[in-house]
Amino acid sequence: MRLLPLCVASATILFAATTHAHPTDYVLRYDRPAKDWQSEALPLGNGRLGCMVFGGVPRERLQFNEDSLWIGDESDTGAYQAFGDLFIEFDHRDHTNYSRRLDLRDAVYSQDYEADGVRYARQHFASNPAQVLVFRFTASKPGAYSGRLQLTDTHGAKIVANGNRITASGDLRGFVYGEEERRSPDQPQYRVALQYEAQALISHEGGEIAADGEGAITFKNCDSLTILLAAGTNYVADRSLGWTGAHPHERVARQIDAAAERTFDNLLEEHRRDYQSLFSRVSLDLGDTSESSKALTTDKRLEAYSSDAPDHDLEELLFHFARYLMISSSRPGALPANLQGIWNESNKPVWRCDYHSDVNTEMNYWFVDAANLSECFLPLADWLDSIREPRRDATFVELGKPGWALRAENGLFGGSTWQWSKGDAAWLAQNLWDHYAFTLDKDYLRDRVYPVQRDLCEFWLADLKELPTGELVSPLGFSPEHGPHEDGVSFDQQLVWDLFTNTIETTEALGVHEAFRDQLIQKRDRLLGPQIGRWGQLQEWMVDRDDPNDDHRHVSHMIAVHPGRQISPTTTPELAEAARVSLNARPDGSTGWSMAWKAAIWARLHEGDRAYQLVNRLFVDGAKLKANLDAGAELDRHAGGIMGNLLDSHPPFQIDGNFGYAAAVCEMLVQSHLGHVRLLPALPAAWNDGEFTGLCARGGFELDLRWRDGKPLTLTIRSRRGGEFRLLLHEGESVVNSDTSEALPQQDGYAAVRTEPGQTLHLQFRRRD
Known part of the structure; x- marks a missing residue:
């Protein structure tokens, strides 16, 4: 046994690329043992x-x-x-x-x-x-x-x-x-x-x-x-x-x-x-932090954090803590991260410490590819593949339908309890598809994604119900985790639209099953789409029953905004405005994971300061929660946040809030879900100057970005697979290839460049004063 021991011109602002100027000390520190x-x-x-x-x-x-x-x-x-x-x-x-x-x-x-x-x-x-x-x-x-x-x-x-x-x-x-x-x-x-x-x-x-x-x-x-x-x-x-x-x-x-x-x-x-x-692979600089804050232990920094005196290094630290937790709880060959990652001290844990499929497991993996941890996604794909057969059997026995669906609680061996939440499996399939959108790995698409998509499409093609108007709806659906079971709930409708759309694109990418693709296109185009209700809200149900005073933690009718792509200010501005109305009606304060998801939704709505309010709440409410824990007070099970060790609390501890926070940060800095890259789409004023390296965009691109006064300065693009990189420009902005001094072609507000596999491009942004 051997164990031993920044250059300003009159009409143009132009900056050159630099290395990361503000390295964060990525260390959690404490001055006493844990109790x-x-x-x-x-x-x-x-x-x-x-x-x-x-x-x-x-x-x-x-x-x-x-x-x-x-x-x-x-x-x-x-x-x-x-x-x-x-x-x-x-x-x-x-x-x-x-x-x-x-x-x-x-x-x-x-x-x-x-x-x-x-x-x-x-x-x-x-x-x-x-x-x-x-x-x-x-x-x-x-x-x-x-x-x-x-x-x-x-x-x-x-x-x-x-x-x-x-x-x-x-x-x-x-x-x-x-x-x-x-x-x-x-x-x-x-x-x-x-x-x-x-x-x-x-x-x-x-x-x-x-x-x-x-x-x-x-x-x-x-x-x-x-x-x-x-x-x-x-x-x-x-x-x-x-x-x-x-x-x-x-x-x-x-x-x-x-x-x-x-x-x-x-x-x-x-x-x-x-x-x-x-x-x-990733670095992040969101602004300066005072030396006095840096000198505090991590738990004291959390207590000192406020909306008036934010600690940007702490915000960066929490982002990297999510990356750390993912690497630590979801590696190839292992199982996917559950409600608590892999950390659990109870044999009868709250919510079974399981794979909760009506938001939580999906949220765990939203940020992984954007944060350059694609390998960490694979355990989720492997587990879903392993449970397909038992889920098909259970679905046929209990629902009499082909394909498969899930109840909201799910275990290691395909067992599923609590109530049927039919859209959940399609939501998990969205995760599968999105991993492909980032990696463009066709072997993975063929072997892991398409078999699941085929199963789930089979279920929904059998389950959808035709209305007298000819529209198709999900019968007796459920909007997690409240409200009546009835036809056409938005949760199901949005997820079926998403499933059919992604599967259509899969068949195109693989060059297979044209007749099946045509069938899906026809059915998708007949789905009841998102509805705007009597008070201007995005309806959660087909019936206009939404209560403007509803304070429920779930916002299941927002999937079309995030993590989906059916609703966007760019493509569907009226529906996006209805989503704003609905989201404003729900209180910010809630469980940790709920605040994180709302921040990501606000980012997709291009409301950076609004998203940042939720970021603030995660820290501020978490400090209150920790104080209540220390005092032995009874906890409100629907008031969470970030605790002294930076773990998220529902309460109790639930890791999806950590992972959801990282997803929200990524959405605030880069979006690529609409077929183009949009830089700083929801940048809050608090992060007016900053930079990142290594974040990823769909299409197989890795990005480094510096920005000043809320505008991009320099961008490095590393193309993994080759193909067109299409960039949405800010008003009055142009882009120059630093290596050739040539401006990128522009059309309709976009700049585009064709890349080769393995190519690196260095771009500079110019803008009129």
Whole structure:
């Protein structure tokens, strides 16, 4: 075992490209250990394994998860489960000069403090290449570590300590969502009962360690400690195998043993290279922040944030925190991020910690391609492919229709509970299509997108109902998560329009099934379209029943604005105005995810300052929420925001608000959903000067942009696939190719340039005074 240690002209403003001028310190900082799991502990993850770090001194808690530890089956959603904890007790207690940090640039948690004249330090990370969690403890004095390591399990596993390794091995037979007591193993509630195992291995320099006979390991007078943790289940994403494969013991042991043969520094360097290959693709500068704000710990910065004194570095930090969380909870080969990513401490979590399909799972993945993390999307496509067969069976049995649909709660094995929400599957298919729109990967389009689209179109072609007027509507639909079940709800209508439109474009891109395409075109053109109601609102239902005093958190009739493309100020100004009326009628304050979605919708309506109001609310309301948590007050389940550790709260913690915030920021800076690129479409006055690198546009383009006084200055375009780059210009604006000094051709307010695969273009913007 080797574990060791800006030029102004009279008629034209012209700027040259520069490097990022305002690097943000992407570090979360705190001056005391965490007490609360959801608002203070800090998350680590490698896509599949995750943990929450508390940073305790006399007793450290490292609560961990593995993404496939689920109960449920093809008939029942079940729930995502907690896995266990590592508890580490130390013999030093009183401490000073405490600091704990999470550096988003390299996904490493660090901590230091002093006790009894000794400086103690920790470094923790979650390695994707090695598939282990790594915890390192060092000190300024030899022999400073004495204490005890304990591995615990939340499902009654057998725990054995032997030498320098602790193993917890068990199964999920008899465990039921919402019940505290374990059922008899011979009376399982679910037809799928996964086996699981976790192993923790401790390595030391100096001193001695020993298994204590109680499933724990003691350590005495050690100079340093390194702990490795691996965990897994026997889940396989294959219905034909009953969703299960070989016991995970050999795989988990192999992961631990391979990591243990390497030095800590080697594991850390490999982890950094892997993580930074994704994270370092994007930078963002939204303006200046005062030095006094920068000096505060992250939780204090959140408390100090206000609409009168915004902290732009904190806004950038939250954006990158979303990218960090996505990299940490959704990597190729893993499962998609659920309601809490991969972090969960309960076996009966709120809303099952599941794949909620009436906005939440979709919201998780809206920003991924725009934020240059396309690889992180693939787990969602893989999971959707895996559940197609059980969903087809359930849909035929329960609804008597071909194809498939979903209820709103969805689990690992295709089980779906709560009530039918027929538009949900089409909404998830929108995610699938949008990933193609960014990447133009035709193999993915053919193998992952089109089969799902065909299934869902089959369902809707059978389900649509003809009105006496000849229009087609969804019968007895549901507008999440309120209102009556009735014909023609806007949620379904907009999503079916979107599904048919995207599938039509898929058949064109693949050059297949012309007759099927024609059928979809005919049916789409007969769909009941968006309606404007009696008070000028965009109707949520076919019947003009919208209440102007409705304060519900869901805005399900806004999908055509965002994330869809049926309604836009550019193409359908009257419908866009109706959407503004409806959205203004809903209060800004709500759950975290609801505020994030409303910000993205306002961005699509080109209302940057209005979107920024929602950004403000996320921070300000989050600070209030954290204060209530600290005071032990009862929480309003429909008043959320960003908490002290920057996790979003519904409440409780729900990760879609983090991901939705990042989506809103992307929509405020770049839009490309209408077949052209629009820069700074919803730039708020607060972000008047700034820059970004690495954000992406549909069509396979990666962009770097600098702007001043709300106008673009320079743009770098990296074309991945080649093709035409079409740019909507601001009034009085022209664009010059910096490499050739030639102006780009303009027509009807657009500039266009033909690109080759792999080509990089440097553009400068000129505008009349």
